[in-house]
Amino acid sequence: MKPCTVIIQLLLLFSSTAKLTHAQTPYIDSMQAWRNNYVNTHELLKTPEERSLLRFYPLDAAYKVECTFEKVSNSPWLPMPTSGTVTKMARKYGVLSFRLHDTVMHLVVFQMQQLLAKEGTKDYLFVGFTDATSALDTYGAGRYIDCTTADIHGDRMTLDFNKAYNPYCAYTTGYNCPIPPRENDLPVAILAGEKNYGKKVH
Known part of the structure; x- marks a missing residue:
């Protein structure tokens, strides 16, 4: 291969990488701002020392996934186990389907x-x-992602695992945190969102 051809290919590669990085920057910046707000306004962890023990995976745009949403109608209210003594009533509202790590999940x-x-x-x-x-x-009993009915647009919904966070039970005892059911056990490693808290729970 001629030297000039190699140089041209390298320039094209660097140009593509630069465009990709530039395109991702606004998203990463916005997510960093979201994470900073999450840490600084944490309702349970009040002191700078407590908040300094929060741990996270690096922000990764690949974990922002577009899902199809299928509404579940006439689902009955059923008890959902919690980490405490109080059982909470819940019903299926819908099912999200998406592809991540070449695996289709729900x-x-x-x-x-x-x-x-x-x-x-x-x-x-x-x-x-x-x-x-x-x-x-990450916390053994599972992590949560906040969403509302307004996040659903027809049969589509965006799910951002960078926003996955720990329930209060990951930091201390005395709370009744819903435990995700087995059907929401994903078969891959979600290397996004909040990790285990840096302080042991007593």
């Missing part, structure tokens, strides 16, 4: 009866999951 979206009963939270939905990192790098 997550059930739940509606919580307690949240539905309150004006300020009636549109909230519950997406909890476990994956191959659970009980290793």
Whole structure:
């Protein structure tokens, strides 16, 4: 291969990489701002020392996935186990389907009866999951992603695992945190979102 041809190919490669990096920067910047806000306004961890023990995976745009959404109609209210003594009532609201790491996966979206009963939270939905990192790098009982009915657009919904966070039970005892059901155990490692808290729970 001629030297000039090699140089041209390298220039094209660097140009493509630069465009990709530039395209990802606004998203990464916005997610870093979201993460900073999550840390600085954490409702349970109040002191700088406590918040300094929060751990996260590096931000990765590959974990922002576009899903198809299938509504579940007339789903009955059923008890969902929690980490405490109180069982919470929930029903299936829909099913998300998406591809990640060349694997097609599904997550059930739940509606919580307690949240539905309150004006300020009636549109909230519950997406909890476990994956191959659970009980290793991440909290064993699972992580959550916040979403609302407004995030669903027809049969589409964006799910961002960079926003996966720990329930209060990952930091201390005394809370009744819903435990994601087995059907929301993902068969891959989700290397995004919050990791295990850096302080042991007593």
